[in-house]
Amino acid sequence: MSETLKIPTMAELHAQGLAPEVLFWVGCAGSFDDRAKKITKALVKILNKAKVDFAVLGTEESCTGDPAKRAGNEFLFQMQAVTNIEVMNGYSVKKIVTACPHCFNTLKNEYPDLGGQYEVVHHTQFLKQLLDEGRLSIEGGKFKGKRITFHDPCYLGRANDIYEAPRDLIQKLDAELVEMKNCRKKGLCCGAGGAQMFKDAEPGNKEINIERTEQAMEVKPEIIAAACPFCNTMMTDGVKNKAEGQIQVSDVAELIANADDL
Amino acid sequence: MAFLPNIIFGLILVGGIGFFVRNINKLKRNIKLGQSVKIDGATGQRWSNMARIALGQSKMVTRPISGILHVIVYVGFIIINIEVLEIILDGLLGTHRIFSSIGPLYGVLIGTFEVLAVLVFLAVVVFWMRRNVVRLKRFLSPEMKGWPKQDGNLILYFEIVLMALFIIMNATDAPFQAMNSGNVVSQFVAPWFDGLPLAAIERTAWWLHIIGILFFLNYLYYSKHLHILLAFPNTFYGRLTPNGQLDNLESVTNEVKLMMDPDADPYAMPDGSTQDPEKFGASDVFDLNRIQLLNAYTCTECGRCTSECPANQTGKKLSPRKIMMDTRDRLQEVGQNIDANKGNYVPDGKQLLWDYISPEELWACTSCNACVEACPISINPLSIILEMRRFLVMEQSAAPTELNTMMTNIENNGAPWPYNQMDRLNWKND
Numbered sequence: 001m002s003e004t005l006k007i008p009t010m011a012e013l014h015a016q017g018l019a020p021e022v023l024f025w026v027g028c029a030g031s032f033d034d035r036a037k038k039i040t041k042a043l044v045k046i047l048n049k050a051k052v053d054f055a056v057l058g059t060e061e062s063c064t065g066d067p068a069k070r071a072g073n074e075f076l077f078q079m080q081a082v083t084n085i086e087v088m089n090g091y092s093v094k095k096i097v098t099a100c101p102h103c104f105n106t107l108k109n110e111y112p113d114l115g116g117q118y119e120v121v122h123h124t125q126f127l128k129q130l131l132d133e134g135r136l137s138i139e140g141g142k143f144k145g146k147r148i149t150f151h152d153p154c155y156l157g158r159a160n161d162i163y164e165a166p167r168d169l170i171q172k173l174d175a176e177l178v179e180m181k182n183c184r185k186k187g188l189c190c191g192a193g194g195a196q197m198f199k200d201a202e203p204g205n206k207e208i209n210i211e212r213t214e215q216a217m218e219v220k221p222e223i224i225a226a227a228c229p230f231c232n233t234m235m236t237d238g239v240k241n242k243a244e245g246q247i248q249v250s251d252v253a254e255l256i257a258n259a260d261d262l
Numbered sequence: 263m264a265f266l267p268n269i270i271f272g273l274i275l276v277g278g279i280g281f282f283v284r285n286i287n288k289l290k291r292n293i294k295l296g297q298s299v300k301i302d303g304a305t306g307q308r309w310s311n312m313a314r315i316a317l318g319q320s321k322m323v324t325r326p327i328s329g330i331l332h333v334i335v336y337v338g339f340i341i342i343n344i345e346v347l348e349i350i351l352d353g354l355l356g357t358h359r360i361f362s363s364i365g366p367l368y369g370v371l372i373g374t375f376e377v378l379a380v381l382v383f384l385a386v387v388v389f390w391m392r393r394n395v396v397r398l399k400r401f402l403s404p405e406m407k408g409w410p411k412q413d414g415n416l417i418l419y420f421e422i423v424l425m426a427l428f429i430i431m432n433a434t435d436a437p438f439q440a441m442n443s444g445n446v447v448s449q450f451v452a453p454w455f456d457g458l459p460l461a462a463i464e465r466t467a468w469w470l471h472i473i474g475i476l477f478f479l480n481y482l483y484y485s486k487h488l489h490i491l492l493a494f495p496n497t498f499y500g501r502l503t504p505n506g507q508l509d510n511l512e513s514v515t516n517e518v519k520l521m522m523d524p525d526a527d528p529y530a531m532p533d534g535s536t537q538d539p540e541k542f543g544a545s546d547v548f549d550l551n552r553i554q555l556l557n558a559y560t561c562t563e564c565g566r567c568t569s570e571c572p573a574n575q576t577g578k579k580l581s582p583r584k585i586m587m588d589t590r591d592r593l594q595e596v597g598q599n600i601d602a603n604k605g606n607y608v609p610d611g612k613q614l615l616w617d618y619i620s621p622e623e624l625w626a627c628t629s630c631n632a633c634v635e636a637c638p639i640s641i642n643p644l645s646i647i648l649e650m651r652r653f654l655v656m657e658q659s660a661a662p663t664e665l666n667t668m669m670t671n672i673e674n675n676g677a678p679w680p681y682n683q684m685d686r687l688n689w690k691n692d
């Protein structure tokens with residue numbers, strides 16, 4: 001299938017004197033993590049289908065610096081930011097879409113001060129826009145009546161007050177959206193943020209992702225929908241531990257691509 | 263010596279208020295030990311936040327039981343304090359119930375106060391039960407042992423006594439009872455005092471009431487109850503930007519610019535070059551900014567932040583409430599040091615980091631903002647945690663090993679994992 005995917009790079013378009021409507025910021029997880037790469041591809045399939053004029057930076061993309069900043073290394077963060085901004089400003093980037101809430105937050109909120117001013121949207125917002133503009137349609141059939149619960153990523157929800165876009169998309173699947181006891185503003189973290197993804201947890205009596213998985217299991221979903229590659233990893237691990245084979249963890253983009261047999 | 267009571271009253275009043283002003287000045291001085299901050303954003307938005315969050319208590323009611331009880335105590339307490347104005351005027355002028363001349367409205371006012379006093383009384387009893395009988399988990403954390411626990415209870419006893427004195431004062435006031443207007447509660451209490459020296463009891467309750475209020479005012483500085491005053495400036499100065507946005511350190515921006523600029527002279531000193539090199543991050547209260555220090559004084563120790571914290575819920579040592587309490591305790595310690603040394607801080611070999619807050623606590627944070635969202639008065643524990651992480655990493659190179667690996671990877675490969683940047687598009691062909 002991959003040979004049919006159209007994934008132009010900014011450099012290629014630039015060489016032809018073109019500039020795309022939107023830059024797809026893939027992110028480190030989306031580029032390298034085996035699970036997250038599937039999300040990247042699902043999103044590309046949808047973008048292709050909706051005929052969105054996009055491009056990626058490819059080898060010119062580098063970590064936004066989010067985990068370094070949250071770990072306390074402001075130097076490294078700003079070095080990364082300045083490098084990325086130079087590349088993006090070189091291509092006169094106007095709009096960015098990304099499937100990673102951490103990249104989203106950093107690009108949207110922390111880059112402007114350093115000279116990187118773009119319109120940044122999370123992929124759930126972007127897909128919602130496409131839907132509203134009639135550029136994308138979602139087939140509900142496959143998920144009709146399935147119990148889906150949505151895990152709010154901290155960096156999408158509390159950090160940036162985006163709660164409805166992913167939920168609206170799930171509802172378009174004709175699925176039964178069920179809410180965990182901690183949702184929206186009160187959503188419980190998956191345990192990966194603030195650079196925790198890259199280290200062992202401090203001593204305690206439980207892993208955070210297990211706690212969150214148990215909350216999800218309480219509402220008996222068939223699918224836990226995520227909207228962040230790191231949440232996805234954490235919840236997948238949690239499910240492996242607690243409910244192997246009973247619950248599926250999918251990104252909202254994967255659900256939509258899947259519904260359309262993309 | 264007919265004026266003796268007036269004079270004594272005046273002295274007590276001036277003394278009580280004077281002492282309070284002195285404490286407030288200390289508080290201001292201590293907050294100013296912090297770094298100054300630029301206050302940007304729309305001032306209108308700030309006023310409206312203050313009106314909504316502090317005055318309107320909009321975030322308290324997200325937990326309905328404690329929220330509604332709190333609103334009762336808060337409204338009751340503020341309104342009943344109109345009565346204090348009368349007491350002060352009576353005390354200074356030697357009058358008795360000076361406002362009663364306004365006619366029937368007076369009865370309505372006092373009647374309202376009496377009802378509120380009873381409601382406050384009941385709410386406070388429920389609060390006490392939550393702390394001591396039901397023993398809610400968030401009031402039992404390790405940081406709540408000792409003074410913080412006592413403080414929480416003392417305030418409740420205090421309010422019970424003040425409310426009781428108010429009702430007793432009205433019940434034993436024969437002329438007031440004779441007016442039979444506004445004594446909606448006290449008329450039922452009055453018979454308890456039949457045959458007792460009413461006038462003496464009334465005077466005693468009256469004096470104790472005003473002395474109690476002045477004492478309360480001065481108790482604030484030593485208590486979590488500072489929030490009844492500081493919640494207002496604190497919500498005013500609360501952040502207007504998205505929770506997820508962390509500030510970009512300006513000092514770092516300057517250095518990064520120098521590093522990235524091929525023409526820059528690496529040995530050139532920035533302006534004001536005689537200064538000590540800038541310290542990155544925070545290891546003590548002096549390195550925090552003034553809003554963070556104001557946050558610390560404002561914290562009510564309610565523990566809503568800690569009860570929502572994923573790290574704390576899963577047994578980690580981190581408690582955002584403790585971060586705020588430690589910051590305040592350390593700031594008080596520094597303040598006392600300055601008092602004891604004629605206005606100068608003499609280093610005591612202690613710091614906020616290590617002596618109060620351990621790296622283990624700091625490294626447990628997922629930066630999820632649950633604490634920030636939960637705080638009813640716009641306190642941001644996460645910002646202090648991040649500032650201290652910055653110190654650990656940039657000044658001490660003391661990050662956990664795995665994080666050092668992650669950062670080395672970003673530096674060398676542009677990704678937190680050891681993959682080559684040139685392979686970044688390989689997913690395309692997988």
Ligand code: SF4
Pocket residue numbers: 567570571572573574580581582626627628629630631632633634643644647
């Ligand atoms: S941001 Fe940190 S301290 Fe605050 S609730 Fe989340 S993990 Fe706890």
Ligand code: SF4
Pocket residue numbers: 560561562563564565566567568582583586636637638639641643
């Ligand atoms: S920081 Fe806010 S939520 Fe936490 S204990 Fe203090 S007042 Fe309560």
